[in-house]
Amino acid sequence: MYTTHGLLFEVDRDGDNFFMELKAIGKLTHQDYEQITPLIDDALEGVANPKVNVYFDGSEFEGWELQAAWDDLKLGLKHGKKFHRIAIYGNQRWMDIVAKIGSWFISGEVKCFDTPFDALAWLREE
Incomplete structure (x- = not known):
């Protein structure tokens, strides 16, 4: 059986x-983070005080492999102070876990939403 995964x-x-x-699609792997981490690093490079809002669609998310969970933690520790708001939509089983863990490592707000519309509206507030 072929399983699709990725970010x-x-x-x-x-x-x-x-x-x-x-x-996030499927169960994330270390290879997924090897591809996405440099993109995030490059986007934020050279910006002294970035304000980052994130929309995370976890509707097809099924969790992490152990190494990928560690990669996610490292990414949060590296860039956590740059995040202003993270809106999470999707798989209810994982949303609360992602929000709780994420809130430990970022300085901004993390909220879960039942619809993409509500998540995006919250990110656009202010």
């Missing part, structure tokens, strides 16, 4: 303000 990533920048959209 889709898109970033928009306006000055020091960033909007990142991530979609």
Whole structure:
């Protein structure tokens, strides 16, 4: 059986303000983070005080392999102070876990939403 997994990533920048959209598919692996981490690092490189809002679509997320969970932790420790808001939509089983763990390592707010519309609306507030 073939299992699809991966992270889709898109970033928009306006000055020091960033909007990142991530979609997790399947069970994430170390290789997924080897691909996505340099993209996030490059996007934020050279920006002294970035304000990053993230929309995380976990509707097809099924968890992490052990090494991928460690990679996710390292990414949060490296960039956690740069995140302003993270809106999580998707798989209810994982949403609360991701939000709770994420809130330990980022300085901004993390909230879970039942619809993508509500998640995106919250990110656009202010």
